[in-house]
Amino acid sequence: MGRRVTLIDVARHAGVSRTTASYVITGTGRVSTATRERVLASIETLGYVYNEGAASLRRKGRTVGVIVPNIDRPFFGEVLIGVESTFTDSGYMSLMVSTRDQLDQQARLLRMLREHQVAALAIIPATGSGEDLVDAIHSWEVPTVFLSRYVAGATEPYVGSDEVRGGFLAADHLIRAHECRSIAYIGGPTFGVARIDRLDGVRRAIAESGADVTLTDVTTESTVAAGMRAGHELAAGELPDGVVCHNDSIAMGVARALYDEGLAGRTRIIGYDDVAAAQASVPSLTSVATNGRLLGETAAQALLAVISGREPTVRSNLAEPKLIVRESCGDHPRVH
Amino acid sequence: MGRRVTLIDVARHAGVSRTTASYVITGTGRVSTATRERVLASIETLGYVYNEGAASLRRKGRTVGVIVPNIDRPFFGEVLIGVESTFTDSGYMSLMVSTRDQLDQQARLLRMLREHQVAALAIIPATGSGEDLVDAIHSWEVPTVFLSRYVAGATEPYVGSDEVRGGFLAADHLIRAHECRSIAYIGGPTFGVARIDRLDGVRRAIAESGADVTLTDVTTESTVAAGMRAGHELAAGELPDGVVCHNDSIAMGVARALYDEGLAGRTRIIGYDDVAAAQASVPSLTSVATNGRLLGETAAQALLAVISGREPTVRSNLAEPKLIVRESCGDHPRVH
DNA sequence: TTGTAAGCGTTATCAG
DNA sequence: CTGATAACGCTTACAA
Numbered sequence: 001m002g003r004r005v006t007l008i009d010v011a012r013h014a015g016v017s018r019t020t021a022s023y024v025i026t027g028t029g030r031v032s033t034a035t036r037e038r039v040l041a042s043i044e045t046l047g048y049v050y051n052e053g054a055a056s057l058r059r060k061g062r063t064v065g066v067i068v069p070n071i072d073r074p075f076f077g078e079v080l081i082g083v084e085s086t087f088t089d090s091g092y093m094s095l096m097v098s099t100r101d102q103l104d105q106q107a108r109l110l111r112m113l114r115e116h117q118v119a120a121l122a123i124i125p126a127t128g129s130g131e132d133l134v135d136a137i138h139s140w141e142v143p144t145v146f147l148s149r150y151v152a153g154a155t156e157p158y159v160g161s162d163e164v165r166g167g168f169l170a171a172d173h174l175i176r177a178h179e180c181r182s183i184a185y186i187g188g189p190t191f192g193v194a195r196i197d198r199l200d201g202v203r204r205a206i207a208e209s210g211a212d213v214t215l216t217d218v219t220t221e222s223t224v225a226a227g228m229r230a231g232h233e234l235a236a237g238e239l240p241d242g243v244v245c246h247n248d249s250i251a252m253g254v255a256r257a258l259y260d261e262g263l264a265g266r267t268r269i270i271g272y273d274d275v276a277a278a279q280a281s282v283p284s285l286t287s288v289a290t291n292g293r294l295l296g297e298t299a300a301q302a303l304l305a306v307i308s309g310r311e312p313t314v315r316s317n318l319a320e321p322k323l324i325v326r327e328s329c330g331d332h333p334r335v336h
Numbered sequence: 337m338g339r340r341v342t343l344i345d346v347a348r349h350a351g352v353s354r355t356t357a358s359y360v361i362t363g364t365g366r367v368s369t370a371t372r373e374r375v376l377a378s379i380e381t382l383g384y385v386y387n388e389g390a391a392s393l394r395r396k397g398r399t400v401g402v403i404v405p406n407i408d409r410p411f412f413g414e415v416l417i418g419v420e421s422t423f424t425d426s427g428y429m430s431l432m433v434s435t436r437d438q439l440d441q442q443a444r445l446l447r448m449l450r451e452h453q454v455a456a457l458a459i460i461p462a463t464g465s466g467e468d469l470v471d472a473i474h475s476w477e478v479p480t481v482f483l484s485r486y487v488a489g490a491t492e493p494y495v496g497s498d499e500v501r502g503g504f505l506a507a508d509h510l511i512r513a514h515e516c517r518s519i520a521y522i523g524g525p526t527f528g529v530a531r532i533d534r535l536d537g538v539r540r541a542i543a544e545s546g547a548d549v550t551l552t553d554v555t556t557e558s559t560v561a562a563g564m565r566a567g568h569e570l571a572a573g574e575l576p577d578g579v580v581c582h583n584d585s586i587a588m589g590v591a592r593a594l595y596d597e598g599l600a601g602r603t604r605i606i607g608y609d610d611v612a613a614a615q616a617s618v619p620s621l622t623s624v625a626t627n628g629r630l631l632g633e634t635a636a637q638a639l640l641a642v643i644s645g646r647e648p649t650v651r652s653n654l655a656e657p658k659l660i661v662r663e664s665c666g667d668h669p670r671v672h
Numbered sequence: 673t674t675g676t677a678a679g680c681g682t683t684a685t686c687a688g
Numbered sequence: 689c690t691g692a693t694a695a696c697g698c699t700t701a702c703a704a
Contacts, residue, residue, distance in 0.1 A: 006697055017675045022699060029700095032673060047475070052451045053392050054697035057680040061389065063431075063452070071420065072413040080407050081434065088433055093448060095399070096432045097424055098417065112429060115388045116399070139383075224612045249612060256616040264618075276560045276585060280592040282600075282618040342681055353691045358683065366689060390681035393696045675704075680697105688691080 005048045014042040025050060056117065064303065065113035066094045067123040069101040073222065074275040075247065075292045076124065079148060082296020083122055090304055092119070099126045101189075103133075110136055120303040122296075124148045127189040143306040145299045148292075149193050159299040159317045161290040163194050166321040167201025170244040170270045170288055173323055175209045178268055178330055180241035185217040186230050186254060187246030195219070195246060198272075202244065214240075222246060227253020235261040242268040242329065248275045248287055255283070255328060268329040283327035290321050341384045350378040361386060392453065399429045400639065401449035403459040405437040409558065410611040411583065411628045412460065415484060418632020419458055426640055428455070435462045437525075439469075446472055456639040458632075460484045463525040479642040481635045484628075485529050495635040495653045497626040499530045502657040503537025506580040506606045506624055509659055511545045514604055514666055516577035521553040522566050522590060523582030531555070531582060534608075538580065550576075558582060563589020571597040578604040578665065584611045584623055591619070591664060604665040619663035626657050 011021040023029035099106040120143040174180040188195035220226040227250035245251035251271030274289035347357040359365035435442040456479040510516040524531035556562040563586035581587035587607030610625035
């Protein structure tokens, strides 16, 4: 169990000073090609591995923090891919943690990340985040970008999808293309900003249409099972002409419940996020696509810019969602 | 922009030595309650935050590495939840990286994690991993556990699902409950161990049944789109009595393609992993459930044990998969 | 182009 | 129970 090989060993072995050895590794100083070769060789034969931790004690670290509510939601997974790949491609490592959408967890993880001296923070705030979070981040003074969900009072850059627009697109399609006169919005946490904004978009579409459209809404968890429950409840009352769901999981649950009730195809269903399974479900799911991956990449880019002293590339970035029309909203009547 | 508050500041402010201050923070040494209070107060008023990085220079670090092929595959997402939550609950932070299932990426990330001095490594190896990976890990001498996919020649503990058993369960059900005489295995990377093992299980089921069952197999990517392509190809030839798919995404794609070909319900379909959407699809998907979350937790537990000097809790852990029977294999003929 | 030496913020050892 | 003091492994002026 030989001792750890350190830069000093390398230097000694190559017959140079620590400084020179350090220079060739970081590429910082000017070193003659001859010495560089020699040092590189020594590194190889000694099996030296750089100690990022020790280095971080002097210079800025190369670790960033990423906080998400839960890794397993497909949409967040997409976002994570974008964030993580962009960071590691730039030589940064992502300390990813999930809050399970709970504020106390979030506070705890925030503290841990801070103790780990992360150089930047990308965060999808837990539902209900407010002043506390903003204060914590602010007093920390770490480069931060909010992702996908914004927080009132935050001055940090925000990268997300235009939720109002998304809600509008869905409702507008139901109203104008299918003459729906009653719409239900299903799912999402009551005070989630996404939910509020999308509902806003839905109302806007209703207003703009000039038609007499009634809107109801129910909150649920964002799971397939919750969607199924909601679907059965829907079936118990008067079926709305169309429903827009908070995400595709809910939408699939609703569709299945309605199918089980013998009501397949009797109302028009639109999901949100356009996950991969949406195209394969029966009926295939009309959905508002948000490209989470791109969101993640954009956020990471912005942070990288700030870290390296450049101006942030985005102050605020609202990606335009797209409505992907498939069978579930009734455009392809093949489904019975 | 005051200087960073350090332990020295705290000590000075509390009128004690660095050592004492450190003791109260780590809980290591014996400190009188009076002094502890005083130090704690100073920490509070000064706004001191612990520097994990500096500490790691002396003692073992509290960050672990987690390598996965891609975060967005629902099953891996499940596993990650298990790993991450177990680690953070024990005060460890997870450096999660994804290889995109590419060997060169994996090598690079492995090196980065090593430079970050992670205390342990949980890895779902990229497809095709072999000696190189094993050697790298071995020479590194870091506590490691392989997850979900094992690698030939690895001596490290392995936590995964019993793939042979899974393949057996699926095929056995098709043969014995539904008298299938031709079975197709669809999907997965050609040399992936999971694929090979499951096929093995399928063959075993065939052999045990004593029946004359033909088996074909095709490899595809593990996506919905690939599943749809495979489904259309299937439709072009003679439809097998039953198909078992490498995962649920593929299964949903196959089912949809068959539906589009007007062949819905004409062959029995079984998926793998039992993701949330499986229960909501139409027809609902029969699937082999593997509980990725538990796998992740088990792996993390094992690593935590090794890290803290205890014996590893598992040398090798093969979780028993379960067959969840739903409509897609024809048990609920309601589907037409 | 290369070397010297002073940190970076903790922890660990060993006396008091 | 508390306090000096030496590591830990690397970066970075500054000097040669």
